[in-house]
Amino acid sequence: MRAMLKGIAASDGVxxxxxxxxxxxxxxxxxxxxxxxxxxxxxxxxxxxxxxSDIETIKTRATKNxxxxxxxxxxxxxxxxxxxxxxxxxxxxxxxxxxxAEAAVADVTTGYEVTLQGLTDNPYxxxxxxxxxxxxxxxxxxxxxxxxxxxxLIDHPVxxxxxxxIPSDTVSVNPKYILxxxxxxxxxTSHSSILARNLxxxxxxxxxxxxxxxxxxxxxILNGTRGNVIxxxxxxxxxxxxxxxxxxxxxxxxxxxxxHHETTSKDGVGVMLAANIGTAxxxxxxxxxxxxxxGLMRTEFLYMDTDQLPTEDEQFDVYRQIVxxxxxxxxxxxxxxxxxxxxxxxxxxxxxxxPFMGERAIRQSLAHQNxxxxxxxxxxxxxAFGNLRIMFPMIATLDEFRQAKAIYDDERSKLTTAQVPxxxxxxxxxxxVPAAALLADRFAQEVDFMSVGTNDLIGYxxxxxxxxxxxAYLYQPYHPAILRLVDRIIHAGHAAGIPVAMCGEMAGDPIxxxxxxxxxxxxxxxxxxxxxxxxxxxxxLNAHDLQSLVETALNSASTSQEVVTMVQAAVPGVLQK
Amino acid sequence: MEKREFHVTAETGIHARPATxxxxxxxxxxxxxxxxxxxxxxNLKSIMGVMSLGVGQNAEITITTxxxxxxxxxxxxxxxxxxxxxxx
Numbered sequence: 001m002r003a004m005l006k007g008i009a010a011s012d013g014v015x016x017x018x019x020x021x022x023x024x025x026x027x028x029x030x031x032x033x034x035x036x037x038x039x040x041x042x043x044x045x046x047x048x049x050x051x052x053s054d055i056e057t058i059k060t061r062a063t064k065n066x067x068x069x070x071x072x073x074x075x076x077x078x079x080x081x082x083x084x085x086x087x088x089x090x091x092x093x094x095x096x097x098x099x100x101a102e103a104a105v106a107d108v109t110t111g112y113e114v115t116l117q118g119l120t121d122n123p124y125x126x127x128x129x130x131x132x133x134x135x136x137x138x139x140x141x142x143x144x145x146x147x148x149x150x151x152x153l154i155d156h157p158v159x160x161x162x163x164x165x166i167p168s169d170t171v172s173v174n175p176k177y178i179l180x181x182x183x184x185x186x187x188x189t190s191h192s193s194i195l196a197r198n199l200x201x202x203x204x205x206x207x208x209x210x211x212x213x214x215x216x217x218x219x220x221i222l223n224g225t226r227g228n229v230i231x232x233x234x235x236x237x238x239x240x241x242x243x244x245x246x247x248x249x250x251x252x253x254x255x256x257x258x259x260h261h262e263t264t265s266k267d268g269v270g271v272m273l274a275a276n277i278g279t280a281x282x283x284x285x286x287x288x289x290x291x292x293x294x295g296l297m298r299t300e301f302l303y304m305d306t307d308q309l310p311t312e313d314e315q316f317d318v319y320r321q322i323v324x325x326x327x328x329x330x331x332x333x334x335x336x337x338x339x340x341x342x343x344x345x346x347x348x349x350x351x352x353x354x355p356f357m358g359e360r361a362i363r364q365s366l367a368h369q370n371x372x373x374x375x376x377x378x379x380x381x382x383x384a385f386g387n388l389r390i391m392f393p394m395i396a397t398l399d400e401f402r403q404a405k406a407i408y409d410d411e412r413s414k415l416t417t418a419q420v421p422x423x424x425x426x427x428x429x430x431x432x433v434p435a436a437a438l439l440a441d442r443f444a445q446e447v448d449f450m451s452v453g454t455n456d457l458i459g460y461x462x463x464x465x466x467x468x469x470x471x472a473y474l475y476q477p478y479h480p481a482i483l484r485l486v487d488r489i490i491h492a493g494h495a496a497g498i499p500v501a502m503c504g505e506m507a508g509d510p511i512x513x514x515x516x517x518x519x520x521x522x523x524x525x526x527x528x529x530x531x532x533x534x535x536x537x538x539x540x541l542n543a544h545d546l547q548s549l550v551e552t553a554l555n556s557a558s559t560s561q562e563v564v565t566m567v568q569a570a571v572p573g574v575l576q577k
Numbered sequence: 578m579e580k581r582e583f584h585v586t587a588e589t590g591i592h593a594r595p596a597t598x599x600x601x602x603x604x605x606x607x608x609x610x611x612x613x614x615x616x617x618x619x620n621l622k623s624i625m626g627v628m629s630l631g632v633g634q635n636a637e638i639t640i641t642t643x644x645x646x647x648x649x650x651x652x653x654x655x656x657x658x659x660x661x662x663x664x665x
Binding site: 115 | 589600601620622633
């Protein structure tokens with residue numbers, strides 16, 4: 001049925017294609033008594049083979065995207081499907097009780113689940129129940145004649161329709177076949193949106209019910225610039241969408257010519273354009289898009305995509321690879337930013353009523369120093385291979401920074417004594433807590449650099465969770481209150497002679513860029529997909545002229561909308577897209 | 578038949594990754610390979626069996642191999658235990 005869905009414009013671009021539903025099918029199993037035992041056993045073995053083949057494909061993709069270590073979990077899944085005891089138990093169930101294969105699989109795997117649940121003194125093994133579930137679902141799917149969808153199994157160009165994407169979905173993405181994303185939930189800064197922008201793929205998020213409205217294989221037009229989706233478009237609409245796709249391809253080509261250029265404003269002010277990354281698998285996109293540095297490497301994935309703390313050596317390998325591939329360009333690596341909102345299954349974290357204001361990021365690192373110290377040692381060892389900068393997240397007080405820095409100094413001097421080779425390392429902080437932004441002039445006396453983390457700075461300043469759709473409207477990067485904080489940080493840095501960067505989504509936002517350039521921001525770090533567009537935009541702007549725009553926006557704007565109007569008036573034409 | 582005792586030193590015990598590698602190592606041989614922990618014995622070619630034992634740190638385990646290639650099977654298992662830092 002024809003339908004028009006409204007959502008949030010999460011990643012620019014228009015694309016049309018067939019829908020691929022990344023939605024779990026109905027896997028309810030009914031119990032039957034069967035008579036033809038041989039054919040039932042045969043059916044079971046065929047489903048086992050099909051499930052193993054799926055997981056092999058997923059594993060290959062994960063290895064390609066993230067390396068062999070991250071793909072380990074899939075080897076365990078395959079071993080489960082090839083488990084001789086499990087297979088024998090299901091066969092016995094079919095043969096002795098004449099149970100259909102689906103029910104026999106359910107009975108046997110439920111038995112194992114009960115055993116794992118009983119290991120109360122080994123919470124780690126209890127966690128493996130989720131692996132058993134994954135495998136059982138895939139096997140049951142094949143018995144019911146449906147393939148459990150997975151991004152890694154996509155083998156032709158499609159638009160992915162799903163409830164939401166999670167960070168680990170990055171593992172399975174093959175950008176060659178994915179045209180865009182449509183999700184039920186989320187906002188501009190949720191993981192789905194960040195993933196889409198990193199891959200430079202159009203996306204509409206927060207449609208509420210796309211997964212209910214769009215059947216598998218249906219033709220849809222996704223407009224990631226306007227934030228809408230047309231299901232069963234007309235011939236005219238399709239023609240318009242195809243033209244937009246061609247235009248986009250042409251645009252992309254023009255932008256690619258800027259790949260090896262420096263970033264300079266029309267009046268000759270040079271800035272640095274950097275990329276944000278989460279894993280080593282993001283590196284190709286960084287280089288393809290001509291980023292001049294890595295302005296933020298999040299280290300959470302190293303800790304989240306695994307079932308135990310990564311060892312110092314494992315971390316060292318990843319950091320070294322990234323630092324070395326970028327050398328001599330700078331790489332800013334942020335120490336672990338994790339806490340109650342993203343608990344690690346293998347760490348016993350306390351329940352917190354308000355995790356965003358709880359023991360996260362640097363607070364967690366200072367409270368659990370063994371984890372922090374091992375990360376710092378891995379980073380220091382990697383510093384010998386390029387231009388590394390270390391950044392502490394969520395610093396609220398000078399005392400926190402001093403404590404973290406003292407631990408860093410301590411590990412550094414131990415490694416020096418052990419004659420471990422290290423490079424020069426700058427140590428800086430994220431400014432994302434309003435208290436730190438207000439006191440930036442004091443911090444600037446002690447840190448080597450500051451980087452404004454706008455996603456959290458806006459969240460904490462407006463007291464709104466950006467992933468909560470009901471209050472997402474409060475996430476206003478151009479709000480005069482935010483602009484005043486950012487301007488204050490930049491001035492404090494420059495007064496102390498240190499560079500100021502920005503590594504939130506705001507740094508690649510075409511409305512914010514003229515303001516930031518006018519304020520004198522030194523480094524803009526964003527999803528790799530936005531780098532070339534921003535380089536082109538900055539090349540069209542006159543940095544000195546923008547200072548008066550900044551003055552007006554800071555001193556006389558009262559609302560976000562007023563700021564937008566001022567920017568559009570000051571740089572006509574540039575922002576009309 | 579070969580029989581050898583090991584002391585599990587790894588902090589996490591025999592978790593999913595080494596369990597998978599142990600199963601993969603054992604499955605290469607014809608010999609029956611079993612893992613005994615406390616009063617339970619499981620087939621070391623069965624990952625569900627190995628995981629359901631919940632072998633933790635400082636556990637004393639016994640590996641038994643029985644068959645024409647039992648010596649090779651024992652060596653392969655012992656090597657995996659060592660390589661994964663599970664046992665000395």
